[in-house]
Amino acid sequence: MNLVTANVLATVILILFCIPVYNYIIDLITDTKLFVLTFILYMVWMLLHEILHGIGHMLCGVKPKDLSYGADIKKGILFCLVRKEVSKKDILISLLFPFFFIGVVTYILGIVINNPVLIALSIFNISGACVDLLMFFDFIKLGNDITYIEPGEGDTFYIMSNKDIKKLFGLKLLEEGIYKEDMFSNISYKRFDISKFSIVFFILCVISTIAMLLVF
Numbered sequence: 691m692n693l694v695t696a697n698v699l700a701t702v703i704l705i706l707f708c709i710p711v712y713n714y715i716i717d718l719i720t721d722t723k724l725f726v727l728t729f730i731l732y733m734v735w736m737l738l739h740e741i742l743h744g745i746g747h748m749l750c751g752v753k754p755k756d757l758s759y760g761a762d763i764k765k766g767i768l769f770c771l772v773r774k775e776v777s778k779k780d781i782l783i784s785l786l787f788p789f790f791f792i793g794v795v796t797y798i799l800g801i802v803i804n805n806p807v808l809i810a811l812s813i814f815n816i817s818g819a820c821v822d823l824l825m826f827f828d829f830i831k832l833g834n835d836i837t838y839i840e841p842g843e844g845d846t847f848y849i850m851s852n853k854d855i856k857k858l859f860g861l862k863l864l865e866e867g868i869y870k871e872d873m874f875s876n877i878s879y880k881r882f883d884i885s886k887f888s889i890v891f892f893i894l895c896v897i898s899t900i901a902m903l904l905v906f
Contacts, residue, residue, distance in 0.1 A: 700820040707797065707813045714806040726902045728807050733895060735811050736768055739788040739818070743770040746784030752776060760883035763891045771840040775850070778829060781838045785826045789819040 708715055718724050744757050747770075756774040761767070772784070793816040800808030829836070833853055840847040849855060 696821050696824060699824065700817045703820060704813065704817040707816055711801065711806075711809050711813075714800075714804075714809050718806040718810050724807055726899070728810050729902070730899050731807065731811055732814060733892075735792060735815055736818075738792055739815060740768050740770040742788040742791060743784050746787035747772050747776065747780060750776065750780035750783055752780065755881070758881050758883060760880070760885075761888040761892075762885045763888040764885065773839070773841065775837040775839045778832065778834055778836050778838070782826060782829055785822045785829070789816060789822055793819060 718728060740759055744754075744759065747757060748754065752772055752774065756772060758771045758773060760769055760771075762769075770784075772781075793812050796808055797812035797816065800806070800812055829838075832849070832851060832855060835853075836849055836851045836855075838847060838849055
């Protein structure tokens with residue numbers, strides 16, 4: 691993934707979605723209780739983001755046993771990985787699921803019901819989904835023959851295609867080769883994989899949250 695492109699896009703999206711709701715953002719920042727509540731819910735929102743990726747896959751026929759969830763805070767990622775080959779349609783649906791349902795829909799709903807917390811959570815999710823959006827628009831340009839699989843870590847994946855796919859905007863090609871039908875047949879993975887550092891990080895977040903609740 692081209693991280694420079696992703697970071698620029700995330701910043702632009704954040705600014706664009708904040709401008710129309712500027713007053714709500716000010717209310718949130720100046721209200722300590724709302725700010726703390728947003729911090730707490732944001733951790734839940736990040737987990738929900740990955741769960742929705744999984745639901746998107748399952749709606750296209752992927753079984754729960756072929757999905758794995760995890761976190762690697764050192765790499766700055768939470769992930770939902772699909773461990774079997776899926777179609778272009780499958781990956782496109784999965785990529786858009788969190789962006790649409792806890793981004794666009796909840797953003798509009800937050801404005802309608804005047805809820806700054808929901809608006810802020812939606813903006814953070816939309817901005818954080820910039821990688822999903824870059825992948826979506828790159829995959830749109832690829833042929834319908836492609837298949838996709840994530841056999842390794844949370845930040846790498848494989849695309850199988852009969853055509854040249856080197857010229858992509860948001861994705862970075864790390865290696866290429868001849869596809870063999872059995873090359874992913876012996877994938878070893880955990881259904882849930884959280885690094886030790888991530889566990890410590892989440893514990894510290896919980897402790898910090900409790901401390902803030904006691905103070906405010």
